[in-house]
Amino acid sequence: MPDDGRTRRNTAAGYWTDDLVDDHLAAAAGRTPAAVAVVDRGRHWTYAELDGAVNRFASALRGRGVGPGDVVSWLLPNRAEAIVVHLAAIRLGAVSNPIIPIYRHRETAFILAQAASTVVVVPRLFRGFDYPAMVDEIRAEVPALRTVVVVGAGPDEGRLRFEDLLEEGRAEGVDAPRTAADIALLLYTSGTTSAPKGVLHSHWTLEHENRSMIEFFGLTAADVVFMPSPVGHIIGVLYGMQLPFMLGSTVVLLDVWEPGRALDLIQEHRCSFVVAATPFLHGLVHHPSLPERDVSSLRVFACGGADVPPELVRAATTALGCTVSRGYGSTEHPTATSSNASDPVEKRAQTDGRTIGAAEVRLSPDGELEVRGPELFLGYLDDALNADAFTGDGWFRTGDLARIDADGYVQIVGRKKDIIIRGGENISAREIEDQLFEHPAVADVAVVSSPDPVLGERVCAVVVPAAGETVTLPAIVAWLTERRTTRQKLPERLILLDELPRNPSGKVQKFRLRELARASLTPTEVTR
Incomplete structure (x- = not known):
């Protein structure tokens, strides 16, 4: 990404300082x-x-x-x-x-x-x-x-x-x-391409992100951070391995997610601040022992990384007795929008919040959300990816379609990026498609998201079998497993069609496949 005066603006405004992460x-x-x-x-x-x-x-x-x-x-x-x-x-x-x-x-x-x-x-x-x-x-x-x-x-x-x-x-x-300008973090994210993309952050960008979160949520040394999100994610890196030490407070780690154990830790250590994806919030709210636990120490549960159903925000606000908010961000721009205790519950439930700190958002003519701010990454390790990632004036193209209401609250309505977000994990549909195309029994294939109330989305493979061949979900899962595909990327639903819907130029109409995946199960579908 070209600097285009970014360093001068952010240092002059005090957003970028000489502080080093460690x-x-x-x-x-x-x-x-x-x-x-x-x-x-x-x-x-x-x-x-x-x-x-x-x-x-x-x-x-x-x-x-x-x-x-x-x-x-x-x-x-x-x-x-x-x-x-x-x-x-x-x-x-x-x-x-x-x-x-x-x-x-x-x-x-x-x-x-x-x-x-x-x-x-x-x-x-x-x-x-x-x-x-x-x-x-x-x-x-x-x-x-x-x-x-x-x-x-x-x-x-x-x-x-x-x-x-x-x-x-x-x-x-x-x-x-x-110096604070040095690259401190290289973190890979999977997006629209089959290969992961290496995101570069400096002390400057990481430090500003955490300072803005501390100010937005009013965090102090008295707060105890609970971190169930993987520390290999941007959420875990920022709020589990850096932010607590800026506060001089304590972070409580959980290495294998189990909501009952999570409730134990929150109660025992009086945890007050959590940032995690939808499945973590869902697990706490729906655990049968929650009514017997003392979670009164919780002040904030900031939820992001996957679609957050509005009803879950409402239910969690009541069940946990704390501020539950949706947020929008990415590895490239960690938190662009969120909500805090000053925002109405319905805004927290129905939208992804308003800009925090010095972050800025805007919509392109076709409705794509573009973001920029002092926490925006420096660019990709593969420089060839940067031209398409940024506008000429330095805004990051998120690939997500959004609305911004009259009060400035952002609501994500769809994605241009062809990714599936399963429990906060970005999964490239193309990567799975590329592998399934090699299966001898597969004539055509598309991979789309299938809604899930806990994980947000699951992987759904839509397959046209080759003539005379039979395709089953266990068979394609076994085939992918043999090729050492990560378990979370394995299809969990299968739809069999005679042909894939395509537009006049030959591109698969994935919106139609997503509609099919959202519909009730059909005889041609297998689930696991």
Whole structure:
């Protein structure tokens, strides 16, 4: 993205400052070293412990040849080690590259190769999956990778362990030349193309995003953040691994989602602030034990990442007794709009809110929402993607169709981007289509979203079988699984047609397929 005076405008207005992402942790450790920074699976990490671990990990990476500008990738669940790796990479002057742990061979190899990652940190096992074995299998595809660090490996497994690097490192950390303009985060998002897109953020953009959220929701050091959203997502990165330390408060992590456990943690630690996607909110509100739990500490549940039914906002507001708001954002522009306690409940339920901070929104002539602000990303790692992503005057084309009412509230009404948002995960329809087209029993295929009250959307494959062939949902799921497709991307509904509806130019009329997927089940449809 060309600068076009952006740096001058944002620094002159005070939106971009000299603050560095990891400095807040160090400052809080100096002020209140014994205060609890992170709660993870029953362990309480103090600010002194967390900051010391970040210093040691950063200096150990430096000792192994990692320097400013190098990419440190990691696939880790919501655990304190993820925070250590993320902030250590940034403190070193390297670039932190979170990869969501649901990704498998195909996506992980693509990201590590394009990012030219020199280091990757993985868990020994998480939810039964062997991550070091996966890295071994794809290593030939990622020539820049030099170091593989394993969290939770046994001392006799022959792996470089996370604990080994902490022992190698120095408590005083590293002294790296850095500025707030430096790229601190490389985060991949899947959009309209089959390959994930690498989004670049600096200290400037990340810092402004969190400051605007703190001001908008009136957050203080007394707030306790609950983070069930994956820390490999922009939500988890910003509000689970950075914002709490700006406040000098505590973050409570949950690595495997279970709403009963979530309610336990909220009650036990008096959590007050949550940012998470629709399934998390739905799970809390509909858990049978909710009436017996004390969730009176909750002040704000900001919901986004997937479509949020208005009725869920209304029900959650009553059931949780807090401010429940919808919000709109993306990896590229984390939060453009939201609502807070000053907004009427119906605005919070029916719209995606109003602009926060210095964010701006507008509609293109065809109704596409365009956004810009100090938190807007710097551009994609693949520079070829930037021309289509930005307007000539620096606004980001979201690909979403919207309305803006007379009060300035935004309502998303559809998407130009051909993606499916399943539980907050962006899934490329084209990626699945490209693979299914290779199936010998498939003559034609389109992949669309199918509404779901909990996840927002599920993946629906619409298939035209080849002559004389039979296509079943278990068969195509097994075929995709053999090609190491991530489980969340597997079709969960199948519609069989004699032909796909197309316009005169030959393009598939996906709006008609979405209507079909929204309709009641037909005899030609299989579900699982």
